[in-house]
Amino acid sequence: DGGITQSPKYLFRKEGQNVTLSCEQNLNHDAMYWYRQDPGQGLRLIYYSQIVNDFQKGDIAEGYSVSREKKESFPLTVTSAQKNPTAFYLCASSAQGDSPLHFGNGTRLTVT
């Protein structure tokens, strides 16, 4: 079954710690994306990548970092520099062009 897998579903961290969220896809999609969703709000773009070894900042990249060493994988690191990291994080992928996004089921990160 093709799809996007995000892990873990829930993640708890202490303030000041970096944490990495996993995103893997087996759809053979070139493009991958990370969005952040806060309660009752829409999605805001953190980073995106159109091809392997290349990525661009989205609207709220500060305090986050990514890598794209493999086509299938696009991990997101939430660093201690991110001031309000507690949120629901969604990973998505798409084929090139104006193809729709396929989403994972998200990781809910809580930092205390």
Added chain:
Amino acid sequence: SQQGEEDPQALSIQEGENATMNCSYKTSINNLQWYRQNSGRGLVHLILIRSNEREKHSGRLRVTLDTSKKSSSLLITASRAADTASYFCATARSYNTDKLIFGTGTRLQVFP
């Protein structure tokens, strides 16, 4: 930055009734897409309408696009309790189709 704004923010209807959600955006677009999100899950793509199209249908869904007013509407006919979810519009800008910008969403509750 949010490109789209959905209206209303929340909508409650009875099963069998129609539900209409509206989306307004600010800049020229290449296409507009509608997504659905069940609580605590990822988004699912519903329908894509291009800037040169005015109306599109998919099952019980009907989407219209008015580029002169920079607005779109999503109509769900004969709603079911299973349609209960949040609905988001997302736009791909004319000059940068690499990324989608999401609106704030409409929360739809369908009562049996």
